[in-house]
Amino acid sequence: MKLIRLVRNENMKLYHMRSTWIMLCTSFVSILTVLLLTTFQSQPFSDYWTVTFNLFQTENQILYVILILFVSQIINYEFSHGTAKLLFIRPIPRLQIMLAKWVSAVQFAFLILIFNLVSCMLLALPMSALAPLAEDNLQQLYFLFAIKLAAFICYATLFFALAILIRNAALFIIMSLVLMGSLQSLPSMIIFPQTGFLFSAGCWAIFCGSILIVALTRFKKSDI
Secondary structure (H helix, E strand, O other), rough: HHHHHHHHHHHHHHOOOHHHHHHHHHHHHHHHHHHHHHHHHHOOOEEEEHHHHHHHHOOOOOHHHHHHHHHHHHHHHHOOOOOHHHHHOOOOOOHHHHHHHHHHHHHHEEEHHHHHHHHHHHHOOOEEEEOOOOHHHHHHHHHHHHHHHHHHHHHHHHHHHHHOOOOOOHHHHHHHHHHHHHOHHHHHOOOHHHHHHHHHHHHHHHHHHHHHHHHHHHHOOOOO
């Protein structure tokens, strides 16, 4: 229950900031821009769910940049403005504090991914005729959403740990952009669709868990 309250307080604090809403609006505009460009360059499809699927699988690197800025706001902003002291002086284990911040980052990644899916579904309407949702269409869309969500969580965890290791916001953003460019194949290295759900989930959990353990070691040693 204490962790749930920490997550709720973290979200109240973050979504009270104007910069958070600016990032959300930027995410939405970025999604629409990329999808519109993809729409004009792609071949026309007649089936609504085929159009939605093809739009949704379009990569949008700007979303990862926005995720970096959000993580920087969660970690680097706290330390640079001294608000982290208010958390550290309370009788709350630092593990719970760090997990609450990580959950907030994952929630934000999930939110912009939902924005992406809804935008694809809306843009697909004028491009195709409505068709009933078949079971195969639902499975394909669900599978793609699961892969994208796992990839977003992997990147969010990696950026989150890097922000804890690097206190300086500017240096963190630069290092994250470099890391993002060099690890574009990270999701395919961790998620293996051909090997089954359990194996992929195990690899994903080991990767995220290892990164969080490294982050926790540094977070516990952080000065007030």
